[in-house]
Amino acid sequence: MLDVKKHSATILSLPFAFVIFTFFIVPLCLVVMVSFWDYNSYSIIPDFIFTNYQDIFYGCVKSLPDLCTSFATYISSLKFVFITWLITLLTGFLVALFLSFCVSSLQMQIVLFLLCTIPFWTSNVIRMISWIPLLGRNGLVNSTLQKVGLTDSPAEWLLYSEFSVILAFVHLYTLFMVVPIFNSMMRIDRSLIEAAHDAGASSFQTLTNIIIPLSRPGIIIGSIFVITIVMGDFITIGVMGGQQIPSVGKIINVEMTYLQFPAAAANAVILIITTLMIIFAMTKLVDIRKEL
Amino acid sequence: MFGRGFKLSLGIFFTLFILFLYGPTLSILVLSFQGPNGGLTFPMRGFSTFWFESLFDGVGVIDIWGAFGRSIRLGLVVMVLTVVLSLMAGMAFRKRFPLSSFLFYATVSSLIVPSIVISLGVALEFRIIDDAVKAIGGDMNIQWVIDDFRTTMGLFSSGLGAQLTWTLPFGLLIMFAVFNRFDPSYEEAARDLGAGPWQTFREAVLPIIAPSLIGVALFGFTLSYDELARSSQAIGGLNTLPLELRGLTTTVTDPTIYALGTLTTAVSFLAISIFLILFTLLRRRTAKAPRPETPAP
Numbered sequence: 225m226l227d228v229k230k231h232s233a234t235i236l237s238l239p240f241a242f243v244i245f246t247f248f249i250v251p252l253c254l255v256v257m258v259s260f261w262d263y264n265s266y267s268i269i270p271d272f273i274f275t276n277y278q279d280i281f282y283g284c285v286k287s288l289p290d291l292c293t294s295f296a297t298y299i300s301s302l303k304f305v306f307i308t309w310l311i312t313l314l315t316g317f318l319v320a321l322f323l324s325f326c327v328s329s330l331q332m333q334i335v336l337f338l339l340c341t342i343p344f345w346t347s348n349v350i351r352m353i354s355w356i357p358l359l360g361r362n363g364l365v366n367s368t369l370q371k372v373g374l375t376d377s378p379a380e381w382l383l384y385s386e387f388s389v390i391l392a393f394v395h396l397y398t399l400f401m402v403v404p405i406f407n408s409m410m411r412i413d414r415s416l417i418e419a420a421h422d423a424g425a426s427s428f429q430t431l432t433n434i435i436i437p438l439s440r441p442g443i444i445i446g447s448i449f450v451i452t453i454v455m456g457d458f459i460t461i462g463v464m465g466g467q468q469i470p471s472v473g474k475i476i477n478v479e480m481t482y483l484q485f486p487a488a489a490a491n492a493v494i495l496i497i498t499t500l501m502i503i504f505a506m507t508k509l510v511d512i513r514k515e516l
Numbered sequence: 517m518f519g520r521g522f523k524l525s526l527g528i529f530f531t532l533f534i535l536f537l538y539g540p541t542l543s544i545l546v547l548s549f550q551g552p553n554g555g556l557t558f559p560m561r562g563f564s565t566f567w568f569e570s571l572f573d574g575v576g577v578i579d580i581w582g583a584f585g586r587s588i589r590l591g592l593v594v595m596v597l598t599v600v601l602s603l604m605a606g607m608a609f610r611k612r613f614p615l616s617s618f619l620f621y622a623t624v625s626s627l628i629v630p631s632i633v634i635s636l637g638v639a640l641e642f643r644i645i646d647d648a649v650k651a652i653g654g655d656m657n658i659q660w661v662i663d664d665f666r667t668t669m670g671l672f673s674s675g676l677g678a679q680l681t682w683t684l685p686f687g688l689l690i691m692f693a694v695f696n697r698f699d700p701s702y703e704e705a706a707r708d709l710g711a712g713p714w715q716t717f718r719e720a721v722l723p724i725i726a727p728s729l730i731g732v733a734l735f736g737f738t739l740s741y742d743e744l745a746r747s748s749q750a751i752g753g754l755n756t757l758p759l760e761l762r763g764l765t766t767t768v769t770d771p772t773i774y775a776l777g778t779l780t781t782a783v784s785f786l787a788i789s790i791f792l793i794l795f796t797l798l799r800r801r802t803a804k805a806p807r808p809e810t811p812a813p
Binding site for chain 2: 229231232233234235236237239240241243244245246247248249250251252254255258267268315318319321322323325326336338339340342343345346347348349350351352353354355356357358360362363364367395398427430448449452453455456457458459462463467473476477480485488489492495496499
């Protein structure tokens with residue numbers, strides 16, 4: 225007879241564990257497994273072959289320095305990751321800094337924090353297309369530019385371009401930086417800052433010597449979020465890039481619509497490995513700086 | 517601690533950030549009331565509800581209202597499951613149980629593994645299940661499988677599961693935050709007074725954490741209602757509203773799409789308001805609850 229009282233924690237965790245197991249762990253293992261399978265135009269065939277991986281990098285080394293499709297796609301994704309990371313980090317840090325050190329009442333802090341959070345609970349697609357009336361050929365920005373006389377013809381690079389993709393990323397995902405950094409900053413003991421002030425530290429010195437090092441956990445968590453989201457994105461790049469800019473997520477998406485599941489799975493495995501490597505490198509980078 | 521000028525410039529930066537967050541959505545809201553001859557951009561050519569009317573007549577071949585209904589229903593189911601499962605798991609994590617740290621790391625990973633990979637994995641899983649069902653049905657000559665079986669994929673199987681991998685981690689993290697601040701002496705007091713485990717939970721724990729559960733519900737519903745990336749490959753034959761919306765971004769070239777945007781944003785805001793009001797009410801009730809030492813009249 226099972227002792228319910230003794231195993232109560234295990235029993236309580238079971239439904240949650242079941243969902244995570246069935247819809248996260250098993251699917252992830254299947255992706256790795258199927259990436260070694262064979263396929264034809266209507267079915268997938270259990271096998272153990274490396275063709276799917278070879279296909280991804282077919283001719284890539286030989287054609288260097290010209291970039292093959294896969295390399296070009298990854299480099300394009302990495303560029304988006306880096307630029308978005310830099311902008312969201314800076315913006316998120318400043319917003320969190322304002323919320324935690326320039327707003328004095330807790331009530332006001334909560335209200336302003338909610339103000340930053342509410343868009344997160346609304347539709348991403350709507351937030352993307354809401355840039356169209358502003359950035360389009362006849363949009364607000366272009367008509368203003370023309371009225372002021374800065375340009376004669378509408379600027380084409382504003383919408384359906386790399387610029388608009390990055391803008392949308394920053395718009396959608398800065399929150400992922402704000403929340404963890406704000407959380408870290410709120411934990412900073414205020415007396416440390418007073419001590420620094422009493423010891424004659426300038427605002428800038430307080431920032432670099434106390435606030436930034438102590439916000440590090442938040443910065444890392446936020447960075448991991450932004451990097452993984454941008455790396456695997458295919459919707460924002462699709463909608464804001466006018467379906468013209470390649471991305472790894474989009475390759476996987478297209479392969480799936482052609483039912484080439486093993487090929488999509490191989491791409492997914494490489495995507496995960498790349499993402500993990502970036503995260504790993506980044507945490508190392510921050511660690512090393514702390515060691516110095 | 518910071519100088520006046522520095523604080524002021526941070527304040528200005530914050531204001532600009534809020535403008536940046538809300539500005540574009542506001543422009544959509546305004547433009548959805550565009551006159552019948554108006555286009556996708558400013559200026560406004562009159563003011564009308566023309567595009568809302570055209571939305572109610574339907575957008576091309578797409579069954580918007582069906583998709584809308586499916587999104588709401590799925591959102592509610594995801595919400596209930598997220599609250600219940602996260603609460604149970606949150607309670608479990610207060611003690612040690614086998615594989616607890618593995619479960620924790622798996623849950624956090626579920627949040628950061630690219631959504632397209634999870635969507636692909638879930639789609640694969642159900643495809644393999646389908647193949648198995650068909651093979652078994654064929655071998656054993658089960659008539660309904662041969663005649664009628666199409667797929668196990670669907671809104672409330674694969675779609676639900678894929679969305680839960682996104683909402684459950686948020687739910688669990690909130691529960692961690694809640695129980696880290698939870699004072700166990702309330703439970704001890706209840707036990708000392710002779711309450712059983714269930715009674716302790718219902719009358720001591722639940723009232724205290726109720727506001728946070730509203731928070732979990734808010735995440736569960738709104739994240740599901742707007743979820744796109746994870747359900748994209750795993751939803752089965754019938755799409756949810758965000759998926760239809762993404763399709764419409766390339767095909768619809770008039771303000772109907774703004775009207776739809778205004779509508780779905782209004783639903784989100786309505787949900788957020790309801791949850792926030794509930795949260796505040798419950799909070800107030802908890803704060804006002806009579807102290808144990810208050811003598812009975």
